[in-house]
Amino acid sequence: MKLRRVVITGMGSVSPLGRGTAALVQGIEAGRSAVQVMEGWEKYIGLRSRVGAPAELKDEKLIPRQNRRSMGRMSLFAVQAAQDALADAGLDPAVASSGRLGCIVGSTTGSAISISQAFETMLPDRDLTKLSSMMFFHCLSHTATMNVAQCLKINGCVMATSAACASALHALGTGYDLIRLGRQDFMLCGGAEELHPTVTGSFDVLFATSVKYNTTPHLTPRPFDRDRDGLVCGEGSGILLLEDYEHAVARNARIHAELLGFHTCSSGDHVSESSRPAMVACMREALHDAGLEPRQADYINAHATATLQGDKEEAEAIREVFGDAVPVSSLKGYMGHTLGASAALELAASLAGMRKGLLYPTRNLDNVSPECQGIRHVMGAPERRDAHVVVKNSFAFGGISAVLVCRMP
Amino acid sequence: MTKDEIVALTNRVFEESFEIPAEKLTPQARIFDELGLDSLDIVDLIVALQKQFKIQIREDERVRTIRTLEDVYMFILTLKQESEQARPAGS
Structure with a gap:
């Protein structure tokens, strides 16, 4: 069976650096950090990390109330990103209801804010009568994807990939498969996430968060750096429109990139410890799926969240597969770790930068940590380079690895 | 509680929870057909x-x-x- 080719023709981003992929890359090019001290987080006993990268929610009332009522914060971000992706693709919105367009938006959980509110409402008196009918729809694991589908009147395949920090890359990989198998012609794929002390708290209890920069938030997270001390949570949504290549060419669509290969695998080893062998296997399989040798990659957009162990394992895995020839950077120093949204936002930013001939540096990487050396870090200023093939890594708690390979025309 | 007070507080619920403009909140307004509420909204109306x-x-x-x-x-x-009426006299 001949597989169809799949391209990205639309990109939508709502990130801590603003709405739109243009705002995202402007923020990165200005070297801006969206990380800030989070007011009110000091009220949470035991929450050591007090920094986060919030995104601004605005214009949400443009979404009709009948649709908006079932949306928590992450779904509002997701709908805006999906609308922007469709507009960027120049696609007639009526295509959404053709049965040929599907939607996969992943997230770590349902709306963290709504889940917290639901328990706060219900538990003090064990009283369910105070709960809004909408709480269920806010808290569902597939809240973002089903809200995007309902709001945009999508009647193709709709599903949610829930794999924490790899959720968006799972969505993109699954959407890629659905189109290349001929089951759908278009897929809106990506992830969404929202910032809440309970989200940062879940990493904090595992000692995975940044805690030393609570008064100097712009200095953290520090991927691959000697002085890194953990991740900083962010929020937003990144959604890309994937399209059958032949269809995109026929309608003369602008092609951001072609998806060449994808792989995801488990370490089968440990729920929280990063696994270099699994990362290596995943990158190799994704390259194999793409029909490429490691030397043909032009840029690696790393997962690198600035945890001590994760960055070390990823740097070692990249070194084992690619040596020190391929430029590598992480974008989390600008906007924190947007978790389930991260892969889509970071891929959108990488592609937008590459279109300008730029590879963005790892913000806050001042001194490469000894265990993260031996790979070619992009540091300091953006690097001018005619780069076409990008490898996007995502690794998640639960031993999940995911890697996507794309080529810009 | 007077009827006027009930009208004011009920209308506030419709304005705040369902974003319905005050001018549409006439006594004759039909909740489903004219104000646009559906079965899920009724659950939230009851809660509110x-x-x-x-x-x-x-x-x-x-x-x-x-x-x-x-x-x-x-x-x-x-x-x-x-x-x-159910309240004991003098309470």
């Missing part, structure tokens, strides 16, 4: 009215007969009067 008026109406069968805003006002008024 219970909170606003400190009453319990979730299990009250009379809710099913409500069609217009006036029906809501009168239902609340009736409940409030029943509650007054």
Whole structure:
């Protein structure tokens, strides 16, 4: 069976650096950090990390109330990103209801804010009568994807990939498969996430968060750096429109990139410890799926969240597969770790930068940590380079690895 | 509680919870057809009215007969009067 080719023709981003992929890359090019001290987080006993990268929610009332009522914060971000992706693709919105367009938006959980509110409402008196009918729809694991589908009147395949920090890359990989198998012609794929002390708290209890920069938030997270001390949570949504290549060419669509290969695998080893062998296997399989040798990659957009162990394992895995020839950077120093949204936002930013001939540096990487050396870090200023093939890594708690390979025309 | 107070507080629920402009909130306005509420909104209307008026109406069968805003006002008024009458004299 001949597989169809799949391209990205639309990109939508709502990130801590603003709405739109243009705002995202402007923020990165200005070297801006969206990380800030989070007011009110000091009220949470035991929450050591007090920094986060919030995104601004605005214009949400443009979404009709009948649709908006079932949306928590992450779904509002997701709908805006999906609308922007469709507009960027120049696609007639009526295509959404053709049965040929599907939607996969992943997230770590349902709306963290709504889940917290639901328990706060219900538990003090064990009283369910105070709960809004909408709480269920806010808290569902597939809240973002089903809200995007309902709001945009999508009647193709709709599903949610829930794999924490790899959720968006799972969505993109699954959407890629659905189109290349001929089951759908278009897929809106990506992830969404929202910032809440309970989200940062879940990493904090595992000692995975940044805690030393609570008064100097712009200095953290520090991927691959000697002085890194953990991740900083962010929020937003990144959604890309994937399209059958032949269809995109026929309608003369602008092609951001072609998806060449994808792989995801488990370490089968440990729920929280990063696994270099699994990362290596995943990158190799994704390259194999793409029909490429490691030397043909032009840029690696790393997962690198600035945890001590994760960055070390990823740097070692990249070194084992690619040596020190391929430029590598992480974008989390600008906007924190947007978790389930991260892969889509970071891929959108990488592609937008590459279109300008730029590879963005790892913000806050001042001194490469000894265990993260031996790979070619992009540091300091953006690097001018005619780069076409990008490898996007995502690794998640639960031993999940995911890697996507794309080529810009 | 007077009917005017009930009307004002009920209308506030419709404005705040369902984003319906005040000028549309006439007593004759039909909740489903004219104000655009659906079955899910009714669940939230009940939750909001219970909170606003400190009453319990979730299990009250009379809710099913409500069609217009006036029906809501009168239902609340009736409940409030029943509650007054049930209260022991002098309390």
